[in-house]
Amino acid sequence: MKQHLLFWTLIILTLITTTGSLKAHAQDEQAFLGNSRYIDLSAGVGLSRLRDFATSPLFYEGIAHRYAVSLSRMSERRDISTGFAFLTSNLENDYNEHAAESALKTLSVHHSRLYQIFGNGSERWNFKAGGELNGTANLRVNRSLMNSAVGIEAFPILFGTLKATRNITRQSSRRGKEPKTKSLSFKLNASLIGASVRNGYSYLGIGQIINKSGFDGLLGDYQVKAFGVSSLATTLDYTIWLKNKNGWRFSYAWDAYKTSRDFADFEMASHTFRVTLLFNTKNN
Numbered sequence: 001m002k003q004h005l006l007f008w009t010l011i012i013l014t015l016i017t018t019t020g021s022l023k024a025h026a027q028d029e030q031a032f033l034g035n036s037r038y039i040d041l042s043a044g045v046g047l048s049r050l051r052d053f054a055t056s057p058l059f060y061e062g063i064a065h066r067y068a069v070s071l072s073r074m075s076e077r078r079d080i081s082t083g084f085a086f087l088t089s090n091l092e093n094d095y096n097e098h099a100a101e102s103a104l105k106t107l108s109v110h111h112s113r114l115y116q117i118f119g120n121g122s123e124r125w126n127f128k129a130g131g132e133l134n135g136t137a138n139l140r141v142n143r144s145l146m147n148s149a150v151g152i153e154a155f156p157i158l159f160g161t162l163k164a165t166r167n168i169t170r171q172s173s174r175r176g177k178e179p180k181t182k183s184l185s186f187k188l189n190a191s192l193i194g195a196s197v198r199n200g201y202s203y204l205g206i207g208q209i210i211n212k213s214g215f216d217g218l219l220g221d222y223q224v225k226a227f228g229v230s231s232l233a234t235t236l237d238y239t240i241w242l243k244n245k246n247g248w249r250f251s252y253a254w255d256a257y258k259t260s261r262d263f264a265d266f267e268m269a270s271h272t273f274r275v276t277l278l279f280n281t282k283n284n
Contacts, residue, residue, distance in 0.1 A: 036282065037073050039071060039279045041277045044068075044251075044274030046066065046253075046273055047064065047271045052266050054264035058093050060142075061091055061093075062090050063090075066087045066274065070110075071083060076116065077116045079112070080112070081110070082112075085106075085107075086107055087270070100144040101144070102142040104138065104140050108134060112131065113131065115128060126167075127164050128165075129161065129162050129163070131159060131192075132161050133157075135155070136154065138268075155195070155197070156195050157229065158194070161188065161190075167181075168183060169182050180242070183238075183239045186237075191229070193227065194229035194230060195225060196228030197225075198264075227260075229257055233256070244280070247277075250275055251276065
């Protein structure tokens with residue numbers, strides 16, 4: 001995790017120190033976006049990796065597919081977004097000539113609000129700060145673990161968020177046409193408060209053993225731990241705005257979370273490449 005922080009810090013410093021003299025279109029993005037509302041439709045693919053000490057210290061990893069829908073409102077002064085994402089993957093482990101597979105389904109919901117800071121700064125740069133409330137739930141099935149085959153956990157997390165956006169629109173098009181509005185942005189989410197909802201040292205839980213049924217059996221041994229998880233997430237976005245006010249966004253995202261103060265720690269990290277259609281519904 002420290003290596004990723006260093007990597008993204010170097011990227012930000014590089015972007016800041018390589019700003020060009022492209023001030024002719026300093027207000028283009030603000031005038032173009034106005035106070036726009038969008039439906040964001042996203043699909044992505046990447047690599048996920050997890051380890052659950054409740055059952056095994058071994059890592060499971062594999063290809064993950066991610067789909068997301070959100071409603072967003074963007075302007076120079078604020079960004080507001082509400083949506084959900086679904087990730088599905090089959091993670092594998094091959095150790096000591098024994099292969100195992102864990103089917104993972106993850107559902108995340110979020111609401112974020114960012115507001116402009118350094119309003120009198122560079123005309124080509126825009127900085128925002130705020131927060132994001134995120135809830136993530138995992139369903140994992142690993143048949144090789146037999147009576148501990150099913151695992152369910154949830155992580156409600158409040159993030160502090162920083163976002164830096166650079167307007168990289170050309171001064172003029174090579175063909176003499178009006179250049180498309182483009183931007184490059186970097187967002188960092190760091191957990192401020194994170195809770196974990198997990199079962200005991202076995203997926204199965206004591207409720208199943210003593211013949212409880214329904215939710216009493218499934219969730220009988222679950223515990224809620226305040227400050228039970230820490231998380232970090234970064235996103236690098238390249239956005240192209242079209243003349244019809246719609247846009248395309250190409251992203252690389254990395255996120256990780258880890259439970260703490262628990263002898264049965266859970267760790268998971270994902271790298272995903274995403275493509276998003278920003279469908280404009282209103283532009284004031």
